[in-house]
Structure formats: C-alpha cells, structure tokens
Amino acid sequence: MKARIRWLAAHGVVRYGAKKAAQAGDPQAMLVADPATRENPREVFERIRASGPLVKTRISTISVSHRVVFDLLRSDDFRVSELGANLPRTLRFIEKHTRSSALHPLKPPSLLSVEPPEHTRYRKLVSSVFTPRAVAKMREMVQETADRLLDDLTAGGVEVDIVDKYCAQLPVSVISNILGVPDSERARVLEFGEMAAPSLDIGLSWKQFNQVEKGLEGFDAWLGDHLAELRKNPGADLMSQLIAATEDGVGLNDEELRSTAGLVLAAGFETTVNLLGSGIRLLLDHPDQLEVLTRDPSHWPNAVDEMLRLESPVQLTGRLARHDVVVEGIEVPKGGLVVLVLAGANRDPDVFDDPYRFDVTRANANKHLSFSGGRHYCLGASLAKAESEVGLKTLFDRFPHLRSAGEGVRRETRVLHGWASLPVDLGQPAATSASR
Template identity: 50%
Template sequence: MTQPGTRTQSPVEAPDRPGVVPVRAAALRSAVRWGVAHGLPRVAVRRSARAGDLQSLLLSDPAVWREPYDLHERVRAAGPLVRGRFSWVSASHAVAREVLGSADFGMGGFDDVSSPRVRRVLDWAGRGAPVHPIEPPSMLAVDGPDHTRYRKLVSRVFTPRSVEGLRGQVQATADGLLDDLARAPEPVVDVVRPFAGRLPVTVICDLLGVPVEGRSEVREFEAGLAMSLEAVAPWRQFRTVEGALRGFDDWVGRHLEHLRRAPGEDLLSRLVTATEEGQRLTERELRATAGLLVAAGFETTVNLLGSAVHLLLANPDQLQVLRAEPDLWPQAVEEVLRLESPVQIVGRQALRDTAVAGQEVRAGSRVVLLLGAANRDPAVFEDPARFDVRRENVREHLAFSAGRHFCLGVALARLEGEVGLRSLFERFPGMRAEPGARRTSTRVLRGWEHLPVRLR
C-alpha cells in the first residue's frame, strides 16, 4: 500500500528517464494547486494576522484554534457582520441562519472569482488531481440542479428510517469496542482513538459495505480525508491529504466494481443502482460521495464523542442529571453540539449583490460563518457558555449548518452520539478524567486528539 504523501515526486527528485515528463508535470500541477489554494493564502493570512485582522488570527494562530471563543467574542462585539481582510465574518446566529438559507449565496469556488488567465492555470493544475470530498463534484461543493440531483439520490437511500435500522448495529459496535476497552490491562486509557475514533469509522464501513477484513485499509485513509476539510494547509499536510485521497480513490474504484458485481444491502450498493428520473450518479460522482461520507462523517463524530466525554467528566452534576433521567441523553448530545461545535466554520459566496445585517455584500464576496460562535450567541442562548443538558431551546443550534447543505448525516450522528455515550457512561460509571488531555490542532474541526481517562 502506498503511504499517503509519497506519491508525487518533486521536479528535482524526478530521475532522468522516460516517464519523467508526466511525473514532473504531475508534481508541478500539485505544487500549483497547493500554491493557489493554500500557499499564497497562508502568506497573506499571516501578514494580516500581524496587522491584527480578526479573521486572519482565526486562521493562523494555533492558540486561537485551541481556544477560539475569546476571539469569537471580539468578532461579535465588532458587529453582526464584520469586514475582514479577505471576506466578511460573522459570529451572529441570525446572520448565519440568514446567509445559509439565502438564495443569494452559494458554495462558490475559484471559477467564480478568478480571471480567465488564472482559471486556465487552475484548469491545467487540476488535471490529475484526486477526487476531493469538498470540491466538485462533491455535493458539499456544488449548488443548483447538480446539488439537487446528488442530494435527492443520496437522501433516498439515507432516510431517517434506514438510519434507525442501524441502531442495533451501532449498539453492537459500541458494545464490542467497550469490551475491548474493559480488557485493557492499564487502568488509564485514551478514550479517543480506541473508542470515539473507532465507532464512527466502523459505522461508515457498514454504510459503504466494506467487509470486516477490508476495514483496516479504509482506516489508513480516514485521517487524510478528515484533514481535507481544513483550510490553508501547509505543504506537507497538503501532500499527505492528496496521497490519502489518491489511495482512497484507488480503493473505492475497486470497491465499487465489487459492489456492482455483488451488491449488498448497504447504502453504497443502493447508490450504485439508485436512479432519479432515469439519471444515476456517474463513477466520479459515486467516488466523491463515498469520500464525502468518510470525510464528513468520521472526524466530526469523533469530535462530538470526545467533547461530550470531556464536558461530562468536567461537569459531574450534569452527568448526575443524565443518570437520573436517561431519556435526556439525546438532548445532552445536542447541548454538546451547541457548546463545542465539531464544525466551527463554514463559508459561502455571494452569487449577486445583496445585503446582510444592513451591510452591502457584493457579488463574489465570501462570508465566513463562525458556527461555534453562533451557537454561543447570547441573543438566542441564555448564559451560552454554561453546559446545561436540560437547555430547552438547544435544538436551535446550527452545528449541522442550515439551508440546502444541512448535514445529510444528522440522524446518524445523533444516533452514534446517543448510543455511544450512553453505553460508555453506563459501562464505566466511575470513569474519571486524567491529566494529559490534548486538543486537535485543526481550525475547522474542533475536538480532542487525546483524552486519558481512568475507567474504574
């Protein structure tokens, strides 16, 4: 198996022999892709951060990624919609709702903003790029009829009923992982990788129809796919991501071939044959959808579970409430999603000149919506920084976004959260936090990388 990040050779490394030209061209294209999408923005963002631009600080300062809430409050204090160096930024719940639900905004992309010359360079650089979970034809990157077609097809096989049908499977997976944890010889274990990290990927493998013996291969790509959601990545991370995307793409191509010959009951098998008014997803669209399911459904849910464990151990009174009233578990999951939103940031682009919160927003401008801040907006949530599993209006949170791109995996995420957390805390009622917890070092996704606990 090719290691992620080792597939593209730099022009300097390429040996002088037949085949060198395509290798060099591929490496150059990859470098241009990184330069345009990450490298140049990184330089510009760092410069503006030094000048005090709030948005740039959010993007460039690792201390802010770990604890973004003070900065969110500075954005909120500056107004509902603030002009940043590169785009508009908002910490407001009302603005996030409005923009996400508005027909004046779309996902946008370089095509809409760049000059014809830049677009030609990007078209050239894009040749040979791996299928990316958040670039077209991924449903998360497109609007209009294409988005409607993908979304209709996927929602037809990903219904709340079919997800509820997975409850037994999710419970069995959680129980098996907890059995493994209980057998751990050491009294202190990390709850993230062996539990919070394993539950979602096992569930996604079930959805994709991956047999048990093929799952370790998918797990090789999961971190790279999750990382693909990050903005302004350094070169090494970009190469790791592209390597993982290529590896996943090769794997998924073979897997789709297998499912066509021997379809199962899983979601991907049904997508292979599902049609909408006679139209099917093409091979590339199927690959993008499978990649999106892993990228969007994996690390987000890991982070939900990790943040929930951290919050509940830090707030034993709230855990006590759940012990007395276990029916509140689904609501506790929503409160974690609100208070420590696993997806902190989403963006949109104005499709035409429009106005938001009394400000003129020109066609082509980007608006960055700080979901983590919108979910702590005091105009909507009373005492917003308090963790309260009984919070009545908790479902008003925007952790799953809103509007046309509202999370398609919402029912599954809720199910995994409820079943996973309840089972964990019931199995180990005396669980306690231990020192050494470490947050993830990502901007868009918020969670825990390492969360040591004493089980008994």
C-alpha cells in the same frame, strides 16, 4: 514541482498572509493562523460580535450572529464555495490547472460544492437510500457495536486513549457496516480519513498539504476498487443500493458516485469521531452534568444537542454571493466570500442564555447550527446524533468511574474540531457489566 506550485497558490501565499494579518489583530486571520485562538476562540468571537452582525476583515466578511448565519445558510443570494473559489484570480488559475484529479470534498460533483439542479438530484438519490426508517434501524446496530467495542476496551489496561480505541472505532464500524466495507478494509478507511481531514482548511503547511494529497489520492483509488466490487457483487448494504438508485431513470455516473459515496463515507465518521471525543471531555470536565444524566437518562438526546452547540464538530463554513448584495448594511460583491462561523453563532447570547455554559437541560439546545441549514443541511445528522447518544450513554453506563488521565491533544484542523487523543482512566466497570 507541480505539487509545490499548487501548494504555494492554494495555501502558501494564504498561510503567509494570514499570519501577518493575525499578528496585526485581524480576527478572521486569527481564527485561521493563531494556535491560541483556535484553542480558545471566545475572545475573538466576542470581538467580532461586538463589531456587528456582519464584519469586514482583511480576508473577507465574517459573521458569528446566529440570525445572520441562519439566514445566509438558506439564502438564494448565496451559494456554496468550491475548491479555490475564494483565492485571488491569478492564484485561482494556478490552483485549478495544477490540482490533482482525485476526489475532493470541495470539488464538484461533491454535494458540498454544487447547487441545484445537480445538488437536488444527488441529494434525492442519497435520501432515497438513507431514509429515516433505514437510520432508525441502525440504532440497534450502533448499540451492538458499542457493546462489542467496550467489551474489548480494557484488554490493554484501564488507561486508554479513548479517541483511538472507541471514539474513532465506533463510527467507522457503523458507517462501514452501512456502506459495505469489509472488516479487513476499515483500518485503511480510517487512516485515509485522518490523512484527508485537513482538506477543508486553508493555509496548510507543506507537510500537511502532502499528507492531505496522499490521503485523498489513496482514498479515491480505494473507493474506485470498492465500488467496482459492489457492482459485481452487490449486497444488502446501502452503498449497493446507492449504486443501483435512479431518479427518473437516471442514476449517478462514475464520477458522481465516487464523489457522493466518498463524501458520505468520510462525513459518516468525521463528525461523530469529533462529537464523541468532545462529549466525553465535556462530561469529565462537568461532573455535575454527568450526574444529571445519570439521575435522568431522558436528558441524553438534549445533551447531545448541547454538545453539538458548544463544541461544534464543524466550526465554520463559507458562502459566495451569486450577485452584488447588501447584508446588514455591508455590500458583498458578486463572488464575495462570507465566512459563517457556526461555532460562534452557536454561542450567540441573543439566542442562548449564558452561552458558554454547558447545560444538558438547556431548553433550546437544538437551535444550534452545527449541521448547517437549508438545502445543505447534513444528511447524516440523525445518524450522528443517534451514534453519539448511544455511544456516550453506553460508555458512561459501563464505566461510571471514568476520569481524565491527561490533557489530551486537539486536532490540528481548523474547520473540523475535535480531539486527536484523549487519555482516560476507565476505573472500575459497573458491576452489572462486569458480570456479563
């Protein structure tokens, strides 16, 4: 009963209201509740853009303007949102007093839901472990992992679900190596991650809500055991280093460590799974761009930025006003929510020429906002880009005749964007790899 009440407060009422508003043509509600819009949001993005840089909707205010999104991600007038913070007062009270005790990416002390000084301390400790030098060293390990996975890819035939067999396996293997997760536990981590992925969404169905709760609770319990084991038997992995890390003699307490470690672990593969799948589909749909990369592999880093721009793994984020503030002539009251549509900002024609065109040589592709910005810029951005560059290049080098073998299935998530499955025909492998 408690779970049902919480679902009604946190999702059920919102779900019903969003459906009604979407039917009435509200653009923000359509992004939440209209499957056709989620499949192809271009028309809604452009409706919002034509209405102004910041637009009031029935739900809140929303922007697809690159300039506005860029500025608000860095603005001290706004802060990140917390679990339930954008609900009406009565629903917010009910949600808070019925929620699970398990960790949640939008519940403090998660890095996604706190601001300085707590955020500064947590980020410094994580950054002391995930240094640029440490990430650079990981590239060789990413290559070795990609090679191993591709060696085994044809074991079941030339037609495979590339998301299941490669896009998911590469990042979970890499982040597990980094964070000391034993081989025997990696399938569980991936399962928990898939179950909990919709936790960033609003308006979940009762079935989705139960799956998310089960995933978060299972992940929380597993993570507690994993961290306890690393405390007893620390290794050379970065998670063991994070456990031992201190700032001015103070480390992370147990709740902070579980929350931070859980976010790093989950975010370490969620973004990359989506980026790899979207990158594969883009290149299969645009063979001319794959030919550009084949002729000149130096374009691969830029190609990954273009994939991030056009198929943003995280579609949107939100910010709450710290006080009454006016943005682009629109009054946003204290506590008011502004939805920043990263995917829309990444297709802003004021910044990107012909913004819906996929161009691996686009000169300013790296101006995308897919990794957020300011103090909340993604800590794992460099690793995600390195994994995607190595993973995609190695796949297409090994299987140059790779082609689509079906339509594929999009993930049902709204904030996270990617493919749940993507059937491909690997074709004949390259002669050099066949003789390895």
